[in-house]
Amino acid sequence: MSIKVESISKNYGEQKALDKVSFEVKSGEIVGFLGPNGAGKSTMMKILTCFIPQTSGSAFVCGHDISEESIDVRKCIGYLAEHNPLYAEMYVKEYLEFIGGLHPDKIAKKELSSRIKQMIEITGLEVEQKKKIGSLSKGYRQRVGLAQALIHDPKVLILDEPTTGLDPNQLTEIRSLIRKVGKEKTVMLSTHIMQEVEAICDRVIIINKGEIVADETIQDIQKTKGNQQIITVEFDKGISKELLLAITGVVAVTNSKENTWHISSDSANDLRPELFQFAIQNKLSVLTMQKEEQRLEDVFKQLTKKT
Numbered sequence: 001m002s003i004k005v006e007s008i009s010k011n012y013g014e015q016k017a018l019d020k021v022s023f024e025v026k027s028g029e030i031v032g033f034l035g036p037n038g039a040g041k042s043t044m045m046k047i048l049t050c051f052i053p054q055t056s057g058s059a060f061v062c063g064h065d066i067s068e069e070s071i072d073v074r075k076c077i078g079y080l081a082e083h084n085p086l087y088a089e090m091y092v093k094e095y096l097e098f099i100g101g102l103h104p105d106k107i108a109k110k111e112l113s114s115r116i117k118q119m120i121e122i123t124g125l126e127v128e129q130k131k132k133i134g135s136l137s138k139g140y141r142q143r144v145g146l147a148q149a150l151i152h153d154p155k156v157l158i159l160d161e162p163t164t165g166l167d168p169n170q171l172t173e174i175r176s177l178i179r180k181v182g183k184e185k186t187v188m189l190s191t192h193i194m195q196e197v198e199a200i201c202d203r204v205i206i207i208n209k210g211e212i213v214a215d216e217t218i219q220d221i222q223k224t225k226g227n228q229q230i231i232t233v234e235f236d237k238g239i240s241k242e243l244l245l246a247i248t249g250v251v252a253v254t255n256s257k258e259n260t261w262h263i264s265s266d267s268a269n270d271l272r273p274e275l276f277q278f279a280i281q282n283k284l285s286v287l288t289m290q291k292e293e294q295r296l297e298d299v300f301k302q303l304t305k306k307t
Contacts, residue, residue, distance in 0.1 A: 001060075002027045002156050002186035003048065008057035010043050010210075017043045019210040020057065027155075030182040032197035033190045035207040036304050041190040042082055044207070045160050048188075049079045062155050075106065078149035078185075082160040084141060088134030092125055092144055095133060096151060103152040119147040123177060139170030146177060157181065159189040163196060175200055194297040204296070208304040221299055230292040231271050234260040236285040247271075247278060259287075 003025035010018040018040045025031050035041045046052045048059060050070040058065065064072040087095055096116045100107050107115050120129050123143040128136055133144060142162060149157060163174050171193075178187060179200055191197060197204055197218065204221055206214040214221050237259060244253045244263060249271060252264040265271045272289060279286050 001025070002029075002062060003188065004060045005044075005048075006058045008044070008047060008059055009055045010040070010047065010052075011055045016210050018047075018054075021207070021210070021212055022057075023205055023212060023215055025186055025188055027186055028182075028184075029203060030178070030187040030189070030201050032201035032204040033188055033207070034192075034194075034197065034204060034300060035190075039207045039304070040210045041207060042160055045079075045158050045188070045190065048073075049077055049158055050074055075103075075152070076155045078152070078154035078157045080142075080145045080149045080157075080159045080162055082164070082190075084145040086133050086141060086144060089132060091132055092129045092136070093120070095144065096120070096147055099148040100151050106152040115151060119151050122150070122181075123147045124173065137170075138165045139167065139174070142166065142170070142174060143177075146174070150181060155185060157185050157187045157189075159187065161190055161192070163191065163193065171196070194295070194300060198296055206300060206303055213303045214299075218296060221296070229265050229271060231263045231265070231275060231289065232256075232260065232292060233263065233275055233289045234287040235279065236287055239282060239284060243282065244278075247274060249274075 001024050005021060005023050007020045007022055008018055009016065009020055021040070021044065033041055033044070043052070047054050048061060048066065050066055050073050053067070058067065060066070061073045062076040064076070066073050090098065093116060096119060097112065100112045100115060120126055123146050125140065125143050125147060128140050133141060136144065146162070149159070159178070162178065163171050166174060175196060178189065181187070182200070189200070201218065203217050204214065205212060239259075241253050241255065244250060244261060249265040249269070250263055251266050254262045256262060263271065263275070270291070272291060275289065276286060
């Protein structure tokens with residue numbers, strides 16, 4: 001087990017940022033750690049990387065206790081913080097030499113140059129390696145951040161909002177890079193971009209108000225946690241919206257084009273048999289009918305909505 005968290009709590013005075021959070025991440029998994037702003041995501045990541053202490057509970061990274069073996073924990077973690085703190089006045093290659101020099105037990109001095117070259121190639125920094133970090137675009141600064149997180153070949157990568165502020169091309173490139181390194185390492189990343197989680201992650205953990213509200217594979221969470229279904233149906237002729245809204249369980253109806261309706265239901269039961277009966281009763285022919293998959297974004301909204 002790469003990461004094991006047992007009843008971690010973090011209090012800031014009277015405020016509970018985390019409340020008895022427990023989860024595990026297996027070796028080789030890419031896990032999305034999701035939640036609204038203020039849910040406790042960054043706090044959990046800072047605890048796991050030994051930046052801040054927990055109030056209570058325990059956690060282990062690569063078998064090392066974060067409270068008793070913080071140096072060993074740091075050695076096996078690569079961390080990209082949310083705001084990616086870099087030395088803007090340093091050149092890319094110079095900065096990676098500096099970071100690599102902080103890991104003498106992981107990178108021999110004679111191997112540092114080849115390791116830097118490898119990181120520059122992996123992260124696509126070849127054309128920018130002789131520039132000052134302060135002159136780089138946001139996308140290339142994120143690449144530098146990933147290079148420093150990877151340079152000591154950690155077993156675990158913890159990435160806090162790694163693609164924030166990137167343009168669509170940069171997003172694709174950074175996601176591809178994360179997938180690539182995720183084949184060999186355990187990756188835990190936080191993001192607000194649901195499509196990113198669906199594209200990259202094996203599993204998702206959703207946290208809300210300091211508590212875990214879901215911990216499943218993406219496919220399972222869409223099936224078990226989603227409590228809304230959307231059916232798209234096309235009839236052979238027109239029908240009033242009010243008649244569709246009168247069907248038991250239907251909560252919303254929209255008309256995208258002539259005789260085609262998107263029908264939302266809060267029922268756990270499949271609405272399609274009832275729609276066929278509705279068509280028979282109203283002398284309609286069903287030309288097409290499709291049940292849409294519950295999107296991760298919809299499930300996220302349901303699980304983290306304000307009460």
